[in-house]
Amino acid sequence: MNLLNAIFIGLKDIWAHKFRTLLTMFGIVLGVSSLVAMAAVITGMEKGMKESMIAMGGLDKIRIDDEDVPAWQDHLKTQAPGRLIRDVEALQASAPLITTISPEMRLDWRATRVTRQGKSASTSEIVGVWPAVLEMNLYEVAHGRFFCDLDEEFANSVCVIGTGVRDQLFGSPEEEGQEVVPLGQIIQIGGQPFTIVGMFKHYESEQERKLKELAKKQAQEDSGGVKRQRGWSGAKKWGDAFWRKNNVVYMPLNTAWIKFRAASNDDLTPDPRLTDIDIKIADLDLLEPALQQARNVMLVTHNGINDFEFDTQENQINDIRTRIRNMRISQGVIAGLSLLVGGIGIMNIMLASINERIREIGTCKAVGASSEAIFTQIIVESIAVAMLGAVVGLGFSFLLVELIEIASPAQNSPIITAYPMLIAVGFSGLVGVVAGLFPALKAAGLHPIQALRYE
Amino acid sequence: MALVELREIRKTYHLGGETIHALDGVTLDVQAGDFTSIIGPSGSGKSTLMHILGCLDSPTSGSMSLDGVNIHDATPRELAKIRGEKIGFVFQFFNLLPKLNVAQNVELPLIYQGISSRSRKEKSMHALKLVGLEDRAKHRPSQLSGGQQQRVAIARALVNDPRIIFADEPTGNLDSHTGEMILETFCKLHQEGRTIMLVTHDPEIAALTPQKIEIRDGKIALDVDAKLAGKESRFKLRGSPEPNP
Numbered sequence: 001m002n003l004l005n006a007i008f009i010g011l012k013d014i015w016a017h018k019f020r021t022l023l024t025m026f027g028i029v030l031g032v033s034s035l036v037a038m039a040a041v042i043t044g045m046e047k048g049m050k051e052s053m054i055a056m057g058g059l060d061k062i063r064i065d066d067e068d069v070p071a072w073q074d075h076l077k078t079q080a081p082g083r084l085i086r087d088v089e090a091l092q093a094s095a096p097l098i099t100t101i102s103p104e105m106r107l108d109w110r111a112t113r114v115t116r117q118g119k120s121a122s123t124s125e126i127v128g129v130w131p132a133v134l135e136m137n138l139y140e141v142a143h144g145r146f147f148c149d150l151d152e153e154f155a156n157s158v159c160v161i162g163t164g165v166r167d168q169l170f171g172s173p174e175e176e177g178q179e180v181v182p183l184g185q186i187i188q189i190g191g192q193p194f195t196i197v198g199m200f201k202h203y204e205s206e207q208e209r210k211l212k213e214l215a216k217k218q219a220q221e222d223s224g225g226v227k228r229q230r231g232w233s234g235a236k237k238w239g240d241a242f243w244r245k246n247n248v249v250y251m252p253l254n255t256a257w258i259k260f261r262a263a264s265n266d267d268l269t270p271d272p273r274l275t276d277i278d279i280k281i282a283d284l285d286l287l288e289p290a291l292q293q294a295r296n297v298m299l300v301t302h303n304g305i306n307d308f309e310f311d312t313q314e315n316q317i318n319d320i321r322t323r324i325r326n327m328r329i330s331q332g333v334i335a336g337l338s339l340l341v342g343g344i345g346i347m348n349i350m351l352a353s354i355n356e357r358i359r360e361i362g363t364c365k366a367v368g369a370s371s372e373a374i375f376t377q378i379i380v381e382s383i384a385v386a387m388l389g390a391v392v393g394l395g396f397s398f399l400l401v402e403l404i405e406i407a408s409p410a411q412n413s414p415i416i417t418a419y420p421m422l423i424a425v426g427f428s429g430l431v432g433v434v435a436g437l438f439p440a441l442k443a444a445g446l447h448p449i450q451a452l453r454y455e
Numbered sequence: 456m457a458l459v460e461l462r463e464i465r466k467t468y469h470l471g472g473e474t475i476h477a478l479d480g481v482t483l484d485v486q487a488g489d490f491t492s493i494i495g496p497s498g499s500g501k502s503t504l505m506h507i508l509g510c511l512d513s514p515t516s517g518s519m520s521l522d523g524v525n526i527h528d529a530t531p532r533e534l535a536k537i538r539g540e541k542i543g544f545v546f547q548f549f550n551l552l553p554k555l556n557v558a559q560n561v562e563l564p565l566i567y568q569g570i571s572s573r574s575r576k577e578k579s580m581h582a583l584k585l586v587g588l589e590d591r592a593k594h595r596p597s598q599l600s601g602g603q604q605q606r607v608a609i610a611r612a613l614v615n616d617p618r619i620i621f622a623d624e625p626t627g628n629l630d631s632h633t634g635e636m637i638l639e640t641f642c643k644l645h646q647e648g649r650t651i652m653l654v655t656h657d658p659e660i661a662a663l664t665p666q667k668i669e670i671r672d673g674k675i676a677l678d679v680d681a682k683l684a685g686k687e688s689r690f691k692l693r694g695s696p697e698p699n700p
C-alpha cells in the first residue's frame with residue numbers, strides 16, 4: 001500500500017471526527033504556539049537588549065559603583081567617602097591602563113524641572129559631565145558644540161540636549177515640518193537660565209526607523225487631502241533605551257556642582273558625591289590588571305575603605321544572557337509539557353478510535369491489508385493529527401504575537417523566526433509518531449479472525 | 456491439481472481446560488469453476504473452515520494449498536497478499552467501512568495492493584456494474600438497504616478478480632426475497648466461470664449449488680448428496696443451474 005492511500009484513509013477518519021480531533025489537537029496547538037510565540041518574544045527582547053546595550057555604550061565601558069562596605073569594615077561605614085572628583089583625578093594621575101574616565105553628577109530629575117515659556121519637559125537625566133562622556137556613552141553632537149574647558153572652569157550655564165527634550169520644548173520636526181535646532185535659546189533648569197550650545201543626534205532603533213519611514217510614505221500618499229495629525233508618535237515610548245538616550249540634558253560637571261549640588265541638597269548641605277564614574281581601558285585583554293590598578297588607587301583615596309565596586313558591561317551582558325537562558329528554559333518546559341499532554345491526548349484518542357474500529361481493521365485485513373499497512377495507516381493518522389495541530393498552532397502563534405504587540409506596544413516587538421517553528425513542527429511530528437506507535441502496533445498485531453469476531 | 460486442496464485439517468480451541476475440535480480432520484478438493492455449498496448445523500465448524508480456506512486463520516494441523524501455493528508455510532505478510540490477490544470474501548454482516556463511500560469500499564482491496572487510483576476507479580465501477588449498483592457509487596453504506604450493502608460487499612470481493620470467492624452465510628442477515636437476489640447474483644457469477652464457496656445452514660439454498668459438502672462436528676459427512684436428492688428448492692432462480700441428480 002502506498003503512503004498516499006494511507007494518508008487518505010487516515011485523513012478520512014480525522015474528518016469523520018472533526019470536533020474530537022480538534023479537541024485532541026489542542027495540546028499540540030498550545031505547545032507549538034507557545035513555543036513559537038515565546039521564542040519570538042525572547043528574540044525581540046534579545047534584540048532590544050543588544051541594541052540598547054550598544055546605545056548605552058560599548059562593551060569596554062566599566063562603571064565604578066557604590067557598594068556597601070564589607071562586613072569586616074562595618075565599623076568604618078560612616079567614614080566611607082563615596083565616589084568623589086578626587087577619585088577621578090587620582091585615577092587619571094595613577095592608573096595608566098585607564099584611557100578614558102568620565103565622571104557624572106546627576107541632578108534629581110524630579111526636583112529639577114526643565115522648562116521653557118511655560119512648557120516643561122520630562123527628561124531621562126540631567127547630568128553634569130566632562131567631555132569624555134561623548135566617547136563613553138557614544139553620543140554624537142549633531143548641531144552646535146560640546147562643552148569646552150572654559151565652560152568647566154567657569155561653571156558656565158550652558159547645556160547640550162537630546163532631540164527628545166527639543167521635541168518637548170520647541171516642537172519636533174514632524175510637527176513643525178522642518179528641522180528644529182534651538183541653538184542659543186535659553187531654557188530653565190531648576191529655575192536657572194541655561195543656554196543651549198549643542199544638540200545630539202537623534203537615536204532610534206531599527207524598528208522605529210522603519211515605522212517612521214512607513215509613516216512618512218503614508219503621509220506622502222495621502223497628501224493633498226485634509227491635513228491630519230499623521231505624525232509618528234512612537235518616539236514617545238517612555239522608558240525605552242532610545243527614549244532615555246534622546247531625553248538627556250547635559251551640563252558641565254562643575255556647573256552641576258556649583259549651581260546645584262553645592263547648596264541645594266535637601267538639607268542645604270553640599271553634596272560633592274558623583275553619581276557615576278565610567279572608565280574605559282586600553283584593551284579588554286588587560287581588564288584584570290586595569291581593574292586591579294584602579295582598585296589600588298581608589299583604596300588609597302578611600303582610606304582603605306572598600307565602598308566601591310567595578311561593574312563591567314560584560315557582567316551586565318552575562319546577566320542578560322542568564323536571564324534569557326532562564327526564560328528559554330521555562331519556555332521550553334511549558335512548550336514541552338503542552339506537547340507531552342498533546343501527545344497523550346493523541347494516543348488516547350487513537351487507542352479509542354482503534355477500539356471502535358477493530359471490526360473494520362479485521363475487514364481490511366480480510367481484503368488483503370498486511371500488518372504493515374495497518375500500522376502505517378494508524379501511525380500516519382496520528383502524525384497527521386499532530387501535524388495538523390502544529391499547523392494550526394503556527395497560525396495561532398502569529399495571532400498570539402499580534403496580541404502581545406497590541407497588549408504592550410512599548411516593549412520590544414516579538415520577532416518570529418524560522419528556527420523555533422521548525423523545532424516546533426519537528427517535535428510535533430515526533431509526538432505524533434510516539435503517540436501513534438503503541439496504538440498502531442496494537443492494531444497491526446490484531447489477528448484477523450479475532451478482529452472480525454470482535455463485538 | 457485442484458484449485459484448493461485440504462488434507463487432514465484440524466483446528467482445536469482450548470477454552471478453560473476444555474478442548475473443542477472445531478475441525479477434526481477435514482480433507483477436500485475444490486476444482487476451478489465449482490460452486491460449492493457448505494451446509495451444517497450451527498457450531499459445526501463451517502465458519503472455521505471458511506476462515507482457513509480464506510487464509511484468515513491457520514489450522515492447528517494439516518496442510519492446504521491454494522492455486523498451487525502451500526499455505527501452511529506462508530508468512531502473515533504472504534497470506535495478506537494471497538487474500539488481497541486471489542481471494543474474495545463476503546461476510547454475513549457485510550462488513551463495509553462506514554466512513555468510505557460505496558466506490559471507495561469496493562476499491563479497498565486494490566488500495567492495499569498499491570494499484571493506481573485510476574485503474575482502481577475503473578475496476579470498482581466494473582465490479583459495481585456486475586452487481587447492478589453502478590449508480591450508487593457515491594452513496595454511503597448506511598444509505599443502502601441490506602441487500603444492496605451485501606451486493607456492494609460482493610462487488611468488493613470481485614474487484615480484484617479473485618481465483619475463488621468465499622461467502623459465509625451471505626443471506627443470513629437478509630429477508631428471503633433479498634437473499635434470493637443475492638443467490639441469483641452468485642449463480643450469475645458461477646455461470647461466468649467463477650469459483651464460489653458458500654456457507655449456509657439452509658438445505659434449500661444448498662440444493663441450488665452443483666457441489667455440496669455437509670459438515671457435522673468438524674467432520675465432513677459423506678451422504679449429503681443422497682440426503683438432498685429429490686429435495687425441491689423453494690427458490691426458483693432465473694438461470695439457476697440444474698441441481699445434480
Ligand SMILES: Nc1ncnc2c1ncn2[C@@H]1O[C@H](COP(=O)(O)OP(=O)(O)O)[C@@H](O)[C@H]1O
Nearest residue numbers: 468470475477496497498499500501502503504
Ligand atoms: N475463537 C474461538 N474460541 C473457542 N472456540 C471457538 C472459537 N471459534 C469457534 N469456536 C468453536 O468452534 C466451533 C465451530 O464454530 P464455527 O466454525 O463458528 O461454527 P459455525 O460457523 O458452523 O456455526 C464452535 O463450537 C465454536 O464454539
Ligand SMILES: [Mg+2]
Nearest residue numbers: 501502503623
Ligand atoms: Mg458461522
